[in-house]
Amino acid sequence: MLDPADINKVLVVTAHPDDIDFGGAGTIATFVDRGVEVVYLLATAGDAGGFDRTVDAEDMAELRRAEQVAAAKQVGVTDVRNLGYPDGMLEATLALRRDIARVIRQVRPDLVFTSTPERNYARIGPSHPDHRAVGSAALDAVYPDARNPYAFPELLNDEGLEAWTVREVWLIGSPTPNHYVDVTATVDRKIAALRAHETQTGHLPDLEKMVKTFLTNNANAAGLPEGSYAEGFQVVSTG
Template identity: 70%
Template sequence: MLAEGEIHRVLVVAAHPDDVDFGAAGTIALFGDRGVEVTYLLVTDGDAGGNERTLDNSGMAQLRRTEQTAAAKVVGVTDLRFLGYSDGTVVPSLELRRDISRVIRQVRPDLVITHHPDRNYQFIGPSHPDHRAVGGSALDAVYPDARNPYAFPELLRDEGLEAWKAREVWLMGGSTPNHWVDITTSIDRKIAALRSHVSQVSHIEGFADFVRTRSAAWAEQGGLGEGRYAEGFQVVPTA
């Protein structure tokens, strides 16, 4: 596993606005505190989400981009990139692998954070089809696509993007986490980031308590002790 001092650039690949905040905002805030450069890559604009039914899809897409931009700012992230795929219809594809590979080669991250590609039978929330499709495609982009100069040769030929090897992947939302990040000092920023997604969470009574309870359960699962909060990931080495 990468040592703390070996992580200088992080790319987070997520399906929808708010996914990164539910899964990793506390961790991202801590990265920012250490001066780590973090980029968000959102595959969709979340245009099929939310409880605001007075907006059409384009209006919802713009709203959710704005909410995600505000949420990112809370944890110190200003580099956000949106691919504009249609919410709810993402499937693993060569096109998606190429688009993610492009950003990996642009950002040149040490670490990629993305969704677990397998269904979680313990808690179904992380198993949205878009999540699984994005997670699988991101892993394929990490290995072998982004590091292989012969994969998607147009990226090098037409865009000058040299192959890049991300050294590690952390998966969000799986049933077999093996790494827990203590976010006790950043839990308030995680909640604030999530509350930026007004269209998604403003109707949920006791939302902050829900986030704290779930984060406390992760801390307990990770053996961090009572009164702590954590986020859990499955670490995938790529060497």
């Protein structure tokens, strides 16, 4: 596993606005606090999300883009990018792999966060088809696409993007987490980031209690002291 001191750049690749905030905003805040550069890459604008049926898909996309920018600021992230794929229709295509590989080569991160491509039978939420699709495509973009100069040669020949090897991937929503991050010091910023997603969380009667209960269970699994909060990930080595 990477030494935290060796992590200088992080790329987060998710399907929708709010995915990283539910799955890892507390951890992202801890990285930013250490001076790590973090970039968010969203495959979709979340145009199929929300609960207000008077808002059409185009307006919902604009709302959710703005919400993600506001949420990112709560944890210190200012670089938020969107690939513009349709929400709810994401597939792990060659085109998606190429688009993610392009950004990996642009950002040149040490660590990539993405959603697990596995179905989680204990909790169905992380298993949204878009989550699994983006996780599969991101892992393929990490290995072999981004590091292989012969993969998608147009990225090098036309765009001048040299191959890049990501050193580690952390999967969000995995049914088998093997690494926990203590986010006790950043939990309030995580909750503030989630509140910024008004279209997604405004209907929840007690968001803070829900989030803290989940994070407490993670902290217990990690063996952290009482009163701690933690986020869990499955760490995948690319070596």
